[in-house]
Amino acid sequence: MGLVWSSVFTSFTGLGINMFYSSKLIDYPVFKQIKDLSITLIIAIFVAFLMYKTTTLLPNVLNIVQIILASLVGIIVYIGINYLVKTSPLHQAIPLLKNRNL
Known part of the structure; x- marks a missing residue:
């Protein structure tokens, strides 16, 4: 469990460093970045709680069945909520993927 929490701590530390330098280099204030990130973070926390439940x-x-079922529930709910929330990054990514020349 310590490895998981250290990974979370490292990720948030890296996020903080990136947010700080982004605010300086491209004039993207930290509070604006947090506001943009908050929707995704709230959805992710809700989906993580739902997967845990x-x-x-x-x-x-069996553990493998629990993992597969929780993953499927998480993926479906995460994509579904992002589809319903019109301000999510999913709505920014869909046009980009549609306009790609494959």
């Missing part, structure tokens, strides 16, 4: 509802099932 999915695994705890099935205590007598």
